[in-house]
Amino acid sequence: MADLIITNGKHVDTSAIAEYTLDCAWGSGENDFELTVPRLIDSGAYVYLDGSECGGIVDAMEDQLTSGVSTITYSGRTWHGVLADKILEPDKGKDYLTVSGSASSVIGSLISRVRLDTVFGAVAPPDGDDPTIKTYQFDRYVDAYTGLRKMCAASGLKLRMAYASGRVNIWAGPVAHYGDSIDSDLIDFDATRTWKKPNHLIGLGKGEGAGRTVVHWYADAAGNVSQTQSLRGVDEITQVYDYSSAETAELNQKTREKLQDLQSEGDVKVTVRDDANVVFDVGDTVTARDNLTGITVNATISKKIVKVSGGVLSVDYEAE
Known part of the structure; x- marks a missing residue:
């Protein structure tokens, strides 16, 4: 198991620790971490596994003294959490922030935009060509981590990071799709299939009473969303979407997107066991099939959890 590198408060490496949790x-x-080590760490220090995505900034500590024995636990933001604490704002006078170009230049400009260029450095993928970000419009006032992930996903990419040589390298690489290459016995899922879903969504925007902005969006039996109604009577399932700050154009867009999201066939909880012998990244996809029901689940890795205890590293994944 690799040593944990610890810096001082000025982010200069000071020690490598083999015994830690x-x-x-x-x-x-x-997007955070907890760390127990038998030594003191400065506020704001970096802790990381060199060359990996695992690491972050020490924000807090807890000292527990029991029978004369002190246990100190540190906590803080992962590199991803640092990005999540920044907001991507539109330019003054603009409704939305829009970007396009090579992934490294776009990510670099966004990192500079949120003033984190002393921590992160945008690079091309270590093992491939610099991909292209198609014209992408961010949600208004989205946090930088969520925005970057959604931007990458829109171009079939995933966001990657690794700490090396005093900074966090950040880049966009192609999503990996694991289908038949992964044994279904190593992927557990709990799937609920819903045949009847909301198909009429009433969006409520700005205004009060009779002057309030109202829009109607409909889904047909195949889940296609438009402003034409095809399902009525007992087949019509109606809900209200309250977005009180929206003008008509934005309300139409958001109500349509919300109804599209509701067309999912059900809920799925997927667990990928760590004995799959594959290292997944957030954004990769996996597939599992139940031969009895014929249900096939395609899921995206949404969270990665790395734990180290007693010199043993384990990785758990959550998917959605």
């Missing part, structure tokens, strides 16, 4: 996660909904 680490719980580090990144992806959807969780």
Whole structure:
């Protein structure tokens, strides 16, 4: 197992630790770490596994003294969490932030935009050509990590990071699709199939009472979304989408997107066991099939959890 590198508060390497306990996660909904080591660490220090995506900034510590024995646990943001704490704002006078170009130049400009270019350095993929980001429009005031991931996904890419030589290299690489190459016995899923889904969504925007902006969007039996209604009576399932800050154009866009999201056939929880002998990245896809029901699940890796204890490293994944 690789040593954990620890810097001082000025981010100069000071030590390499072999004995430590680490719980580090990144992806959807969780971008932080907890670390227990038998030494003191400066506030704001970096901790990392060299050359990997696992690491971050020390933000807090907890000291537990029990029967004269002190246990110090440090916590903080992963590199992904650092990005998640920044917001991508539109330029003054613009409704949206839009980008296009080579991935390294686009990511570099966004990193500079949120003033993290002293921490991150945008590079081309270590093992491939620099891909192209098609014209992409960010959601308004989205956090930088979510925005970068969604931007990459729109071009069939995934966001990657690795700490090396004093900075976090960041790049976009192609998504890996693991289908028949992964034994289905190593992928567990709990799938709920829903045949009848909401098919009429009423979007409520700006205004009050009779003056409030209202839009209607419909889905047909095949899940196609438009402003033409085809399902009525008992087959019509209606919901309200409240987006009180939106003007008509934005309300139409968001209501349409929301109804499209509701056309999913059901809910799926997927667990990829760490004995799959494959190292996945957030954004990669996996496939599993139940031969009894014929249900095939295609899932995207949404979270990666790295744990180190007693010199043993384990990796767990969550998918959606």
